[in-house]
Amino acid sequence: MRIASFVGQKGGVGKSTLARVLAVAAARSQRRVLLGDFDLEQLTCVEWSALRMRQGIEPEIDARAFKSLKKLRKTVTGYDLVVVDTRGLADELTEDVSKESDVVFLPTGTSMDDLRPTLSLARRLAKSKALGNKIVIVLSKTGRSERLVAQAESIIFEAGFDMLNAVWPERDGFQSDLDMGRAGSESSNPHLKQAALEVEQALLALTLGHAPVSRS
Template sequence: MPDLIIACLSQKGGVGKSTLARLIARTYAVAGWSVKICDFNTTQLTSYKWAKLREQNQIEPHIAAEPYTSPTALKRETANLVVADGRPDSDQSSMEIARMADLIVVPTGLPLDDLEPQLMFANELVAKGIPKEKILFVLNKTTESRTAVLEARQYLTSATGFLVAEQDISAKTSYQRAQNHGYALSEVGQNIGTLEEKADLLAAEIVARANELGETV
């Protein structure tokens, strides 16, 4: 059984589940944890293919990934950390993954078109018995408008009590290109250090949240 299961889930597609799954996996792997990404999006296998590319390009630390269909099998994994990279839906499988996870990361873009289904999804998880405090929203693909970020944050938190990570992640070609080559958001390269720093700050928040939840068990 893993020490920790973190799931990246969402109703909406293309919001950054695989992107955050890879960032989280890399962060723990660098800290010496054995890590496996369980890739539930078996039509795309984004994280699985990325891990292969990472291996081909001999990028350290090594990150294991595997296509995955059975949420219950997560418990049988032996890695210290299992990161479940979900597929876009709110079907039974996502609910089961959520039930097994210690922390659920829900990425979202800023448009209401993203926020609305993502909030609905989180509410559905809570309605099915997932404790609200296990859910952490992450604002991804943000643009230069701080007002837009603030509005999205307010939409998700006001009158809901959901948590949103302090650090948002901008939409950047450098992030995209890093992932194209097997790197995580926190490995974009020295010359664009602030992007790395922001990814690291978000990752640190996610780790801190996972630790807090671990302490309250």
């Protein structure tokens, strides 16, 4: 059983979205996957999973709310993969969940406003020896400027962190898909589907531990 978690110091950067994208990718590749939602205020993943079920979208994604790591540990038997979504603010649980994980994804936008707190959290987590090589930064909700993406990549590279080998582009279509209980490659738009497949494959490879690692 593997655990992949999505953590961050910034709200709205795509943690819950990428958690759903990875969960869908894993479920579609015949893995028994649990989406563990630690954001009890928003319950984004739990609500989305219920919506997905109401819409009759297959495969069903098993999503549950968790308050503590202890509860999660008790529940995870029988799953191949647990995808953990956490709150917008890094807290004690962030570090505990991260330590428990095989891979820790930190989604971030390309702006310095997003990169600064993300890299600062990454440095904080990396102080723990158990975590140093599990941290992967994901450029998320990127705009259409290749220059801004390249600039962000070089900042992450210089900071010495690994990066996902694909970026998650900001597109209105992804938002409407999420609002209908879909995620990632379930998009009906072929361009979005292709972009999502690249992200899914990169997330899944790192999660399952046979990684074409990162750009950096």
